[in-house]
Amino acid sequence: MTVIILSTLLAVGAWASQQTVEVHLDNSDISDERGSTVWTDNHLVRHEEHLKSEIFDGSNSECEYPFEEVGNGCYFLSDIKLSFEDAQTYCNNLTHGNTHEVTLAMLDYSREEDQALLDAVTAKEISYWIGGKTEDGTHWTWLDERDINIQAPFWYWNEPNEADNQCVVAHVSTESDQRKRSYLYDNNCDDSMNFICQEGNINCPIGFRRIGNHCYFSLYYLLNLSWQGARDYCQSLSVHEGYHADLAVLGLPDQEDYHLMFNLVGGFPYISIWMGAFAETDCDYRWVDGRTLENSSIFWFFNNPGCGSQDCVYLGHDMGNNRTYLADTIGSDALPFVCQMFKNN
Numbered sequence: 031m032t033v034i035i036l037s038t039l040l041a042v043g044a045w046a047s048q049q050t051v052e053v054h055l056d057n058s059d060i061s062d063e064r065g066s067t068v069w070t071d072n073h074l075v076r077h078e079e080h081l082k083s084e085i086f087d088g089s090n091s092e093c094e095y096p097f098e099e100v101g102n103g104c105y106f107l108s109d110i111k112l113s114f115e116d117a118q119t120y121c122n123n124l125t126h127g128n129t130h131e132v133t134l135a136m137l138d139y140s141r142e143e144d145q146a147l148l149d150a151v152t153a154k155e156i157s158y159w160i161g162g163k164t165e166d167g168t169h170w171t172w173l174d175e176r177d178i179n180i181q182a183p184f185w186y187w188n189e190p191n192e193a194d195n196q197c198v199v200a201h202v203s204t205e206s207d208q209r210k211r212s213y214l215y216d217n218n219c220d221d222s223m224n225f226i227c228q229e230g231n232i233n234c235p236i237g238f239r240r241i242g243n244h245c246y247f248s249l250y251y252l253l254n255l256s257w258q259g260a261r262d263y264c265q266s267l268s269v270h271e272g273y274h275a276d277l278a279v280l281g282l283p284d285q286e287d288y289h290l291m292f293n294l295v296g297g298f299p300y301i302s303i304w305m306g307a308f309a310e311t312d313c314d315y316r317w318v319d320g321r322t323l324e325n326s327s328i329f330w331f332f333n334n335p336g337c338g339s340q341d342c343v344y345l346g347h348d349m350g351n352n353r354t355y356l357a358d359t360i361g362s363d364a365l366p367f368v369c370q371m372f373k374n375n
Contacts, residue, residue, distance in 0.1 A: 092104075093105075093229065096124075097227075097229050100146050100147055100150045101142060101143045101145075101146025101147065102142075102143060102146075103143060103146075103147075103228060103229065104130075104228070104229035105135055105147065105150070105226055105227065105228055105229070106121075106124065106132075106226065106227040106228075106229075107150065107154060107156075107158065107224070107226050108120070108158075108224050108225045108226070108227070109224070110224070111222040111223055111224055112159075112222060112223070112225060113219060113220050113221065113222060113223075114134075114159050114163070114197040114217075114219040114220075114221075114223075114225075115219065117134060117159045117223070117225035118133065118134050118161070118173070120225070120227070121133055121134050121225070121227035121228075124227055125233060129232055129233055129270040129271075129272070129273070130229045130230055130231065130232055130233060131229075131230045131231045131232070131233055132227050132228065132229055132230065133161055133173050133174070133227070133228055133230055134159060134160055134161030134173060134225060134226065134227060134228065135147060135158075135160045135161060135226040135227065135228035136160065136161045136162065136172040136173060136174060136176075136228065137160070137162075137172075137178075137184055137214075138172065138176060138178070138179065138182070144184055147160075147200075147226070148184065148200060148211070148212040148213070149212070150226075151200045151201075151202060151212040151226075152202055152210055152211060152212045155202050156202075156224050157199050157200065157201040157202070157223055157224065158199065158200050158223065158224045158225050158226045159197065159198070159199055159200075159217075159223045159224070159225035159226070160198055160199070160200050160214070160225075160226055161173040161174075161198070161228070162178050162197070162198030162214070163196055163197045163198060163219065164190070164196045164216075165196070167193040167194075167196065170190065170198070178198070184213060184214050185213060185214045185215075186201075186203065186213035186214065186215055189213070189214060189215045189216055190215070190216035191216065192216055194218065195215075195216035195217050195218050195219075196216070196218075196219055197216070197217055197218070197219035198214050198215070198216065198217070199214070199215050199216075199217040199223055200212050200213070200214055200215075200226070201213065201214075201215045231243060232244075232245060232270070232273075232371070233270075234371070235267075235268065235269050235270060235371065237267075238269075238371060241289075241290055241293045241294070242284070242285060242286050242289065242290060243284045243285070244282075244284075244285065244370055244371065245269075245370070245371040246278060246294070246368055246369065246370050246371075247264070247267060247275065247368070247369040247370075247371075248294075248303070248366065248367065248368040248369065249366065250301070250303075250366045251366060252366075253366065253367075254364040254365055254366055255304075255364060255365070255367065256361060256362050256363065256364060257277075257304050257308065257342035257361035257362075257363075257365075257367075258361060260277060260304045260365070260367035261276065261277050261304075261306070261318070263367070263369070264276050264277050264367070264369035264370075267369060269371045270371070272373065272374055273371050273372060273373050273374060274371070274372055274374055275369045275370065275371050275372070276306055276318045276319075276369065276370065276372060277304060277305060277306030277318055277367060277368070277369060277370070278294070278305055278306055278368040278369060278370035279305065279306045279307070279317045279318060279319055279321075279370065280305070280317075280329060280356075281317070281321065281323075281329075287329070288354075291329075291345060291354040291355075292347075292354055294345060294354075294368050295345055295346070295347035295354055296347065296354075301346075301347055301366065302344045302345070302346045302347075302357075302365055302366075303344060303345050303365060303366045303367050303368050304342065304343075304344050304365050304366070304367035304368070305343050305344060305345050305356065305367075305368070306318035306319070306343075306370070307323045307342075307343035307356070308341060308342050308343060308361070309335075309337065309340075309341040309342070309358070312337055312338065313325060313335060313337035313338075315335060315343065315358075319372065323343070323356075327356070329355065329356040330355065330356050330357070331346065331355040331356065331357045334355075334356065334357040334358055335357070335358045336357075336358055336359075337358070339360055340358040340359050340360055341358065341360070341361050342358060342359065342360070342361035342363075343356055343357070343358050344356070344357060344358070344359060344365055345368075
């Protein structure tokens with residue numbers, strides 16, 4: 031028999047410790063001091079505790095209690111069992127005192143994120159409700175109304191397969207220790223199961239409205255200010271802790287710009303509203319978050335920017351042509367404006 035000493039760094043929450051594990055080589059198997067196989071048939075088998083520590087490593091997490099970081103998201107894995115409907119209500123109630131909306135967890139945002147969440151289920155070896163269901167037994171949707179792809183391999187190979195089971199559960203397949211994985215199954219919605227809650231979109235503060243992934247505030251015709259006056263007003267608004275308000279911007283990675291531009295000014299005939307961009311020097315335009323607004327940007331009206339004394343940027347809407355665009359003008363002009371909530375750096 032050969033004895034091998036392995037040193038393993040285990041991280042749980044914000045704590046890390048160095049652990050030495052003694053394993054014993056006997057023929058083809060290596061077992062640790064707890065008797066759990068970590069090497070068999072020339073294949074490394076990650077110990078359950080190691081897998082858990084890799085997934086639930088909160089040392090650099092931005093997730094707030096009771097959420098923990100899984101992949102790139104914040105999730106709450108329950109230790110109680112409820113029906114599907116009661117589990118969703120429980121998740122919704124976790125928004126109390128929290129700046130984010132909370133729902134039962136959903137897949138299909140990215141392959142990596144889906145894999146991380148299913149790995150978390152595998153590590154816990156518990157079945158969990160997640161946020162998918164059907165009304166007719168054939169058309170499956172997530173709670174945010176996205177369709178669930180029935181062809182996706184996150185379903186178990188013969189699921190969904192029972193018309194009376196109309197809610198989705200993530201369950202560990204234990205057919206083989208070497209191929210232990212979690213899949214989606216259909217399940218009776220009235221069964222009591224553990225569940226996973228997902229921290230989602232920001233809850234908009236009072237007075238703000240959601241457009242896409244962001245929160246916006248405007249008084250439109252009720253208040254017209256200079257560009258600087260509008261910016262001062264935005265920065266004075268009360269928002270969630272850890273956030274601030276400023277004049278609205280375009281071009282963020284999670285913004286649908288054309289949809290946003292129309293939503294900000296659509297329905298207001300020939301309206302022009304201040305946006306959070308200005309000329310730092312002559313014809314050198316920047317957004318208030320520090321990004322450059324290129325003079326070649328497709329957002330600009332065809333003969334803009336004008337530069338010179340026209341040093342501040344507004345969003346215009348031409349009702350006749352049903353077009354929205356950016357243009358620059360003198361910052362002392364009095365215009366309506368739109369504020370946006372941003373997370374602090």
